[in-house]
Amino acid sequence: MPYELRPHTADIAVAATGRTLSAVFEATADGLAAASCDELIDSGEQLDITASAESLEALLFEYLDELIYVRDVELVLPVDHEVSIAERAGGWELEGRARGIPLDEIDAREVKAVTYADMRIEETAAGWEAYVVFDV
Structure with missing residues (x-):
């Protein structure tokens, strides 16, 4: 599994x-979905997600914040994430897709917000690692 849920004081990481x-980025978004719901179902429509920011850390924050916003406004849990990321002059851009499972079809917990607390994203010899704390 490319992500792991970890307790973080009163929050979840x-x-x-x-x-x-x-x-x-996809694995981190999958972790957000797992923090929200234990069992996913196959229903749902495609969602288009975009984000942009000056740094990778800010891009990860904006992307996850957009997923939470979509959940709150469209009443769907974004799952099955696919993203492409490009560095542009002055920053980074993300274009993505997800499947939105209607919240009334699942037993979902509320994840209130993504935080910058202890957030990191870095390249390693094996690829990339990210750590993100969510307010629950």
Whole structure:
């Protein structure tokens, strides 16, 4: 599994790995979904997700924050994440897709927000690692 849920005081953290930058973003988003729901179902429609920021850490924050926003506004849990990330002049851009499972079809817990507390994303010899704390 490319992510692991970890307790973090009153919150929950996701530690994720991936061979590529896109893969670690996807794994972190999968961890967010796992923190929200134990059992996923196959229903749901495709969602398009975009984010941009000046740094990779800020891009990861913006992406996860957008997933939480979509959940709250569209009442769906984004799962099955696919992203592509590109470095542009002045920053980073992310284009992604996910499947939105209607919240009324699952038993979901509320993850309130992504935080910058202890957040990190870094390249390693094996690929990429990310660590993100969520307010629950």
